[in-house]
Structure formats: C-alpha cells, structure tokens
Amino acid sequence: MKEGKYKTGDTVYIVSSGKVMEAGVLRYAGGFYTIRFSQGGGTKLRENRLFASKEEALHQLDKPFKEPQINKKESIKKEDVSKALVQTKREAVSDTQLKQIIIHVDMDAFYASVEARDNPSLKGKPLIIGALPNERGVVATCSYEARKYGVHSAMNIKEAYRLCPHGVFMHGNHEKYRRVSNQLHMIWNAYCSASEYLSLDEAYLDVTDTAITFEKACEFAKIIKKRTWEELGLTCSVGIAYCKAAAKMASEEKKPNGYFAIPTPKDFVDLVIDRDVRVLYTVGAKTAEKLHEAGIYTVRDIQNNEEKVQKLLGKQGRWLCAMAQGHDDSRVTPYKPEDAKSISREVTFQENVNDFVFLKDALVLLAISVERRAERYGLYGKGVTLKITYADMKGITRSKVIETSRSAVKIYEAAASLLEKVPHEKLRLIGVGIHNLTNIEGSYQLTLEEVNEEKESDLNSLLKEMEERYGLNFTGSLDKVFQGETLYKTLEYMRKHRKK
Ligand code: TTP
Ligand code: MG
Numbered sequence: 001m002k003e004g005k006y007k008t009g010d011t012v013y014i015v016s017s018g019k020v021m022e023a024g025v026l027r028y029a030g031g032f033y034t035i036r037f038s039q040g041g042g043t044k045l046r047e048n049r050l051f052a053s054k055e056e057a058l059h060q061l062d063k064p065f066k067e068p069q070i071n072k073k074e075s076i077k078k079e080d081v082s083k084a085l086v087q088t089k090r091e092a093v094s095d096t097q098l099k100q101i102i103i104h105v106d107m108d109a110f111y112a113s114v115e116a117r118d119n120p121s122l123k124g125k126p127l128i129i130g131a132l133p134n135e136r137g138v139v140a141t142c143s144y145e146a147r148k149y150g151v152h153s154a155m156n157i158k159e160a161y162r163l164c165p166h167g168v169f170m171h172g173n174h175e176k177y178r179r180v181s182n183q184l185h186m187i188w189n190a191y192c193s194a195s196e197y198l199s200l201d202e203a204y205l206d207v208t209d210t211a212i213t214f215e216k217a218c219e220f221a222k223i224i225k226k227r228t229w230e231e232l233g234l235t236c237s238v239g240i241a242y243c244k245a246a247a248k249m250a251s252e253e254k255k256p257n258g259y260f261a262i263p264t265p266k267d268f269v270d271l272v273i274d275r276d277v278r279v280l281y282t283v284g285a286k287t288a289e290k291l292h293e294a295g296i297y298t299v300r301d302i303q304n305n306e307e308k309v310q311k312l313l314g315k316q317g318r319w320l321c322a323m324a325q326g327h328d329d330s331r332v333t334p335y336k337p338e339d340a341k342s343i344s345r346e347v348t349f350q351e352n353v354n355d356f357v358f359l360k361d362a363l364v365l366l367a368i369s370v371e372r373r374a375e376r377y378g379l380y381g382k383g384v385t386l387k388i389t390y391a392d393m394k395g396i397t398r399s400k401v402i403e404t405s406r407s408a409v410k411i412y413e414a415a416a417s418l419l420e421k422v423p424h425e426k427l428r429l430i431g432v433g434i435h436n437l438t439n440i441e442g443s444y445q446l447t448l449e450e451v452n453e454e455k456e457s458d459l460n461s462l463l464k465e466m467e468e469r470y471g472l473n474f475t476g477s478l479d480k481v482f483q484g485e486t487l488y489k490t491l492e493y494m495r496k497h498r499k500k
Contacts, residue, residue, distance in 0.1 A: 004047040006033065012050040013057035046375075101208045101217045102332065104239045104247035105188060105224060107201035108256035111172050112143040114180055117233045126151070126167040133161035133169050136350055136428075140172050144256055171488075177201075180232065187227050191220045196332045201236075204244050206332035214240070214263050225259065241268070243328040248281055265326025272299045280323050282316065299324045343379065344387070345369040346431025347491050352391040354426045358498050360416050361466050362491050366432040367412035368459075369482055374406035374434060381406060381434025384414035388422060389429035398422060404438060409458045470494045 006012055033045055051057035111129045116122040126146035131137025139155045149164040181200040189195055192205035211217035221238040228236050237258035239250025246262040253260040262268050272279045278288045302309050302324040310317035345366045382404050389395045398418040415432045463474050481490050
C-alpha cells in the first residue's frame with residue numbers, strides 16, 4: 001500500500017469538531033493514515049482530510065468539505081447560485097389554512113440521460129441501465145425510446161431484452177449520478193427556503209417565502225429547467241402547485257421535459273375528478289385493487305363514498321378523501337442524512353455461491369464501502385446487519401450490537417461472526433450495513449493504546465491475505481475498487497478466481 005502526499009512521521013493538521021488540531025502521522029495502512037494527536041489519543045483519516053499547514057486547515061474550517069469535481073462538464077457557475085434567493089417578508093394570509101407554493105422537480109430518465117449526455121453516440125437510442133442481457137439484474141431505468149417497447153424500471157433484465165433486443169444495455173455509475181445530483185441540489189436550493197429530496201433526481205422545493213406569488217414561482221420553475229439544461233445538459237419535468245401532492249402530480253403531467261402548474265385545489269379537482277384513483281400518488285397497485293373491488297374507480301367515486309373509503313383503508317383512506325377534495329397540508333421536510341435508518345452495501349452474484357471463504361472476504365470489501373459512505377455523511381453505527389438471500393430467494397437478516405463505530409474492521413468482524421452462524425447454503429446476495437445511526441463519534445477516537453494496537457493493521461493484513469488468495473493487487477488501487485461498478489466487478493472476479 002503506497003503512501004500519498006504525506007509520509008510517516010510528518011506533522012500534519014486536521015479539522016476536528018470545528019477546531020484545528022496538530023497531529024503527527026503515525027503510519028499509512030489500508031487506504032488510511034493513522035495519526036496521533038500531540039495531546040494524546042489518535043484517529044484514522046484519509047489524505048483529503050489532512051493539511052500540511054495550520055493556515056490550510058483554518059481555511060478548510062470556513063468551507064465544509066466538498067468532493068473534488070471530476071468532470072469539468074458537470075461543474076456549474078458558482079456566481080449564478082443563490083442569485084434568485086431573495087428572502088422577503090411573507091404576505092399575510094387571511095385564512096387559517098397555511099398557504100404554500102411548492103415546486104416538484106423530477107429529472108427525465110435520470111441515469112439514462114446522464115449516460116447519453118456523456119456519450120453522444122447513445123443519444124436517441126433505446127438505452128437500458130441496470131445490467132447486461134446475459135447477467136442477473138433488473139432495469140434501474142431506461143430512456144424514453146426504450147419505454148416505447150414496454151421496458152420500465154424494476155423489470156427483470158431478461159424481460160427487457162426480450163422486449164427490446166436491439167437496446168443498448170449498460171451498468172449504471174452511481175458515483176457519477178450522485179455527483180450530478182449534488183449539482184442539481186445547488187441549482188434547486190438557490191430558489192427555495194427548504195428542499196426535500198425524494199431520491200437522487202427528485203425533490204420538493206418550498207418556494208412560499210422566496211417566490212411570494214404563484215406567478216414568480218412559475219418563473220422560478222422555468223429558470224430551474226433552463227439552468228438544468230444549459231449548465232448540466234439534462235432535462236427535467238417541473239410541477240408548480242399550492243401543495244406537495246398536486247406539485248408531484250403536475251410534474252408527471254407533461255413528462256418528459258414537462259412544465260405544468262396547478263394553482264388551486266379547484267384546478268386540481270377539475271383535472272383529476274374523472275381519472276382512476278391511481279392518479280392520487282399514494283395509491284399503489286394493491287390499494288387500487290382494493291378500491292376497485294369495492295366499486296370505487298375514480299376520484300369522483302372517492303368523493304361520493306368517503307365513509308366506505310375510510311373504513312376500507314383507515315388512515316390512508318382519510319388522506320385520500322382529503323386529497324380527492326384537493327387538500328394536502330403536508331410540509332416540505334428537509335432531508336437530513338442522520339434521518340437515514342441505515343447505511344448498507346450489498347451485491348447480487350451472477351451465479352449462486354457457497355464458498356464461505358470467499359463470502360467472508362467479500363464482507364471485507366463491503367465493510368470498507370460502508371465505512372466510506374458513513375464517513376461521507378459523518379455518521380456512525382451502533383449495530384451491524386448482515387443480509388443474505390439464498391438461492392431459493394429466502395432472505396434473512398442478522399444483526400449485532402457494536403460499540404458506536406464506522407470502522408471497516410469492526411463492521412467486518414461483526415458481520416463475519418454473524419455469517420458463521422447462518423446456514424451455509426448456496427446464496428445469491430450478501431450485504432452488510434450499519435444501523436442505529438448517530439453523528440456522535442462514540443469510541444471512534446481511539447486511545448493511544450488502541451492506536452498502538454493498530455486495529456487497521458488488521459485491515460491491512462486481511463487485504464494482504466486476500467491479495468494472495470485471488471492474485472489481486474489492492475496496493476495503490478483500493479480507492480478505485482470503490483468507484484462506480486468496480487466493487488461489484490472485483491467481487492465477481494474474486495468469486496471466480498479463488499486459489500486453494
Ligand atoms: P425515476 O425518477 O423514478 O425515473 P427516471 O428519472 O429514470 O425517469 P422519469 O422520471 O423520467 O420517469 O427514478 C430516478 C432514478 O432512480 C432512475 O433514473 C434510476 C433510479 N431507479 C432505480 O434504480 N430503480 C427503480 O426501480 C427506479 C424507479 C429508479
Ligand atoms: Mg426521474
């Protein structure tokens with residue numbers, strides 16, 4: 001494992017709990033530096049969290065850590081951001097109901113559009129992202145050209161191939177979509193006082209206080225569309241409405257590249273009254289079936305059968321009856337990473353596996369991946385989960401309480417001990433996660449003794465053993481293993497190449 005910019009013994013600075021601390025580099029192992037604070041104690045950090053001088057570290061204090069931009073094309077003009085955010089006093093509302101103006105924005109065929117943007121030869125083609133036709137897997141998304149053949153998200157890849165054999169099949173590149181998503185957030189957040197991200201490509205924006213009028217909100221939505229196209233080369237659909245549910249419906253109304261406004265509850269009701277109940281977006285296939293069986297097919301039927309609907313569906317029924325009249329008071333709730341329930345990483349193998357030596361090794365890489373994600377969000381777990389799906393599709397999860405940590409070694413050790421106790425039969429999926437998340441470090445800061453014990457030398461020796469077992473070389477390339485699809489490919493390689 002090669003050291004990077006810093007050498008063992010260098011004095012470096014880090015930012016911790018809003019303070020600059022001086023620390024001496026102890027050693028480098030497993031992709032991390034282990035440092036010892038001059039005041040005693042120590043911790044593990046990656047190179048990008050270390051600073052050669054106090055000034056550099058102080059500078060970092062002023063601006064939160066950001067990932068370096070990898071693709072120049074994806075960078076957006078900073079000076080444009082926040083231009084529109086002019087906080088003005090909100091108009092007094094006469095009625096008791098809280099008036100809201102919400103924009104819902106949703107990218108069109110997100111993963112596929114990003115891939116087509118970055119490789120123009122894919123433009124206009126039926127593009128299917130998820131897996132290759134000869135692999136196991138499902139469609140993550142597909143371009144609108146592929147949708148014409150009936151291909152859709154979550155469809156088995158084999159079925160997609162049957163429907164669209166001339167389609168272009170690709171793996172996704174999640175890291176890239178996450179980066180684009182961050183850039184989208186920067187555009188969106190320039191126009192709203194609060195945003196609620198529903199997925200990488202979709203959010204509610206509360207523009208009540210920033211737009212003040214509905215007309216201005218419509219203008220914001222148009223600017224968001226224009227900037228998304230001009231700066232990121234992507235199209236999105238926007239809906240502007242007086243509540244969240246109507247805004248979401250509005251953005252779907254004219255997809256792709258759509259723009260649609262629903263200014264009042266009356267406009268909403270007029271639009272949906274004779275449509276199937278499924279137009280109300282919390283109504284999934286099962287709920288729709290229940291309603292249909294009870295003779296309730298349209299939104300009008302809900303209006304005329306409120307008691308029946310509430311009896312049939314309880315709390316959801318009450319929400320549906322309100323929505324059928326155009327009422328939805330729910331607020332935009334900003335996403336906080338610490339609200340996430342768990343951080344996990346899993347892999348589905350191309351063929352079923354019952355090589356438990358390999359599976360234990362797979363846990364090492366999955367645990368490192370979880371550690372890196374947890375580090376990115378500043379979170380630690382108080383429990384570790386092992387997830388398995390056996391060849392017969394039977395799924396199990398096993399959990400273990402740990403001392404608050406996000407250390408890959410600790411996650412691995414817990415998961416490996418859980419693996420020992422489960423039935424050793426052929427399986428198709430294995431995953432590792434941490435749960436019971438907290439942003440309080442707990443025992444993360446090691447005592448000096450623990451540093452000397454050198455836990456991460458455990459990680460290093462695990463990786464070394466694996467290098468020998470699979471003829472791999474992680475040295476200097478461990479970071480690469482965790483980019484995009486590489487972890488999956490590395491695990492597939494290991495599955496096929498274990499030496500005795
Ligand atoms: P969606 O917004 O549901 O779909 P989309 O953006 O591809 O297409 P559109 O909005 O125009 O209908 O999901 C956003 C991304 O999330 C999608 O590009 C891929 C990913 N995704 C999955 O990986 N699996 C899924 O089952 C779904 C629905 C989405
Ligand atoms: Mg979308």
